[in-house]
Amino acid sequence: MNGGLVGRPVSRVDGRAKVTGAARYPADDPVPGALHGFLVTSAVARGEVVGIDTSEALAHPGVVAVYTHLDLPRLTVPPFPYCKGFIPLQGTAVHHAGQPVAIVLAATVEQAQEAANLVRVDYRAEPPTASIDDATEPPHMPRPFRDRPNEITRGDAAEALVAAEVRLEVRYSSPTRHHNPIEPHATTAQWDGDRLTVHETAQGVNLTRSVLAVAFGLPPERIRVLAPFLGGGFGAKGPVWSHTILTVAAARLAGRPVRLVLSRAQMFTLTGHRAEFRQHLRIGATRQGKLTALVETTTAQLTRTEESIFNESDSTSTLYDCPNVHIRQEGVPLDIATSSYMRSPETTAHFGLETALDELSWELGVDPVELRRRNHTAVNQETGAMIRGKHLLDCYRIASEAFGWSRRAPRPGATKDGDEYVGWGMATEAHTFAAAPANPPVTASVTVGADGRAVLRIATQDIGTGTYTVISQVAADALGMPLDAVTAVIGDSALPFASVSAGSATIASVTGPVDKAARSARDAVVALAVADQRSPLAGVPADEVVTGHGHLFHVRDRARRDSYRAVLGRHGGPVEATGSLPNAPGHSYGAVFLEVRVHARLGSVRVTRVATAHDMGRVMNRRTARGQVLGGVTWGIGHALMEHTVYDRHTARVVNPNLSTYLVPVCADTPAVESHFVDRPDPGSTALGARGFGETPITGVPAAIGNAVYHATGRRVRDLPITRDKLL
Incomplete structure (x- = not known):
């Protein structure tokens, strides 16, 4: 065998492509003849469009078309995962500031954006409501x-x-x-008769296909959605949003491919x-x-x-x-x-x-x-059933010992270091991971070629969490091949079905099918070898053949060996196998302990030390798992101390729709994180003992920070974010 790739801190197999620029994101794929789109968005939050003048925009250099509610065909509002209750440009009603009211198509993105500023829109505005406190x-x-x-x-x-x-x-x-993923939302739509190809920043290529099929009244098999790489998702790219539908509609009207990339400001009003x-x-x-x-x-x-x-x-x-x-x-x-x-x-x-x-x-x-x-x-509070494989108590023990919790000061405000009060806080972490739909089932295919290499195909996505790497590890282990002999192909709705990468469901739902497909392919190659008189393994019982490092061995006589390449070379063609397995929903758990320092005169809060322990079943890759912990802690710091979308209460417009005033943590805000894992396989898992995990490490961090601030200062802040004005 390979010595077990699963569980090891394997480097990301897609890492080199990303750092060298070889990885193509949805907005990177070259589409000959594509026009560039840009949205004109509403300046009012509630009311009606009573007039649009597009003449100046149409006269702008490079502009091919400007479409409004007068031009777009009537479309069907899809159900979830389309989250809005309406499709823009289907009528005159305005439901929020930043709602699309027109789309401009031009030869370059600069021309489209310039022309969008030339569209004149008249509104009948009504007073909006922007806050729960002001709700009527x-x-x-x-x-x-x-x-x-x-x-x-x-x-x-x-x-x-x-x-x-x-x-x-x-x-x-x-x-x-x-959400503020580094990659903005982007859509490129290309029609070929009644067939549609969409390059989309999608956490779910199949969900996107199903939404577009409803909106445009097409059979899903006529739509192909591609998203081989994503620059972050965080839920924002899970649902399908109106800009995608509008881009597809505009491409159909124009008779040419159309690419649209949202601006950072537009992401604050169009993507949840x-x-x-x-x-x-x-x-x-x-x-x-x-x-x-x-x-x-x-x-x-x-x-x-x-x-x-x-x-x-x-x-x-x-x-x-x-x-x-x-x-x-x-x-x-x-x-x-x-x-x-x-x-x-x-x-x-x-x-x-x-x-x-x-x-x-x-x-x-x-x-x-x-x-x-x-x-x-240890009992499911909703069903009364025992929870198998729950090790939350171990998380408390491991993380508290690593942090040194037993040395905690007995009262708030007891510890001061120079100008800073020092406080310690903790919280439980827990997250429900989802099950993939039973129909159609999640399916993977594995093809082993005459070159002795394997290609794994499944229509899942990698939103930055390491899916490429983990499924490659699983397939390589099951086949008995080196990791670099396996190529994973994902992010394409034309591949065997997988569900959305959301709800921490990806590893829980795809690992089992990948393992099953790879083992079936391995068994098929073993069967070819033992039936081939030219093979050193001829006549050996199949259950006495093991695989490792790209070779097949007799379990008791290692000198009797063959290779994938030799077996399939003699066979004269590739071997392909598929695998499907359901998964059930469940929970992953953890504990986070952290230290904050609060400046006595300035009220500023720093998180200076973090220790975590998590129970996620079997750890598939310690490097990518630790990456999820680092991301969760960082996100939790932003949640607790910084992130806050501000609305003008009179206009219901976002005041800070950019990364200069919508603050997120940077490296200087993030301390060293000591992460630990219980690493015990879940006996009920169909994913080699693993459970869904990615979203778990944020859940307790905001509370732990607030609890530590109280321990440091004696001030309990119950209204997030914990800003200086609440501590001075």
Whole structure:
């Protein structure tokens, strides 16, 4: 065998292509004759377009066409994963600032952008509402989204709360936040008769194909979507957005390919965000810290054209042992763009729960880690079934020992170093990973050629998480080949089916099919060898043949060996095999411990030390897994201390739609992170013992930072982000 590539910290197989520029992203693919598109977006947030003058834009050099609601054909509004309740340029109604009202096509992107500034639009404007605090309608509970209820009841939480020995009532809030992947959203659409090819920044090539099929009334098999590389996704590129549909429609009208790349500012109004959020938590407990009641009401921003809650309360429902729970998720409609999933969508609600437990620990005089241990559960709180392979208690032990938690100062504000107060905080981390759809099943194919090399094909995506590398490791191990003998081909809807790279579902859903396909291909080659009189393995029972380093060996006589290349060379052609396996949803867990320093006079907060431990089942690649931890910690720092989309409350326009005023963490903001993994295979996994993990490492970081700030200063900040004005 290969000595086990799976689990090792293998370098990314796509790394060289990315750093040398050989990797082609969707906006890089050359399409002969392509026009460049640019969107004209609404200057008002609520109202109606009453007139558009495109004459000056049409006269601009290089401009080929300007399309408005008067030109586009009537399209069908697709269901999820199209998140907006309408398609722009289908009528005159304006639902939010930045909504497309026209699309300009020109020979160059500069000409298109210049011409877009020349389109004159007249509006009938109405006063918009941009904040939950200004909402003109009371919060209401929308219909279930994707069969997920917005109200969950277990036991009698109201009665248990009244009877509780200790009660805690707290409110938390967080602002709107936006995805800001380094690669902007881009679409290139090319029609060939009634067949459509789309190069798309998509976390799901097959989901994109299904949305376009509905919108344009096409059979899905006539549409091909390609996304071989992505410059980050974070949920923003999971749903399909209106600019994609408009680009495809414009290409059809123009009779030429069209490429459209969103500006950074347009990404703040056209591609989703984490909704503004309010959380009201009431907790009942015994004096020993055992939870007896959890009552949570959350309020999130909705729009007037769709009603979907994306900020989920999974943690409150499932994370701790509590017999009496009542969760109610509400929303209020506002005149801003559609929200959507944003990496670790439960993080907003998780922040409140993990902060409230810290507050309860101080109220009771119980160590925060011990409080969580006392409420640990090995039972699924929603189904009553035992949770197999859960090692959260190990995460508490490993991370706390690595961090040195036992040396924590006993009271807030007790530790000062020069001008800075020093505080320590911790939180549990948890995330639900999704299952791929059962129909069609996720399928991989593996072809071994006469050159002794293997090609793995599956229509999954790599959004920067290391999918190329991990599936190559799995295939190489199953085949018994060197890693560089396997080529993974992904990001193409023409390949065997895979689902969206979201919900931390990718490794959980694709690893099993890849392993099964590779093992089937290996078995087929072994069968050829033992049946071939020219092979040194002729007549050997197939179950006595092992593979490694591109060769086939007799298990007891290593001198009897053949190679993939020799076997298939004699066979005269390649061998191909496929594999399909379902996967079930589940949870990954962890614990994060960190240190902050708060400047006594300036109120500035620095995160200076982090230790984590995670239970993700079997670790497939320690290097890519650690990368997910580093990314999660960095994202959590941004969530807790910086990120905040600001709306003008009078115009409902985004005030900071760029990276100079929408602040995100940089290297100087991110400390060294000590990451540990339990690394025990999940017995229920169909992914070689692995579980979905990518979004887990952000979930506890914001609460841990807030808890550490309290330990440092005695000031409890419940309204994110934790900015200087809240600490001075």
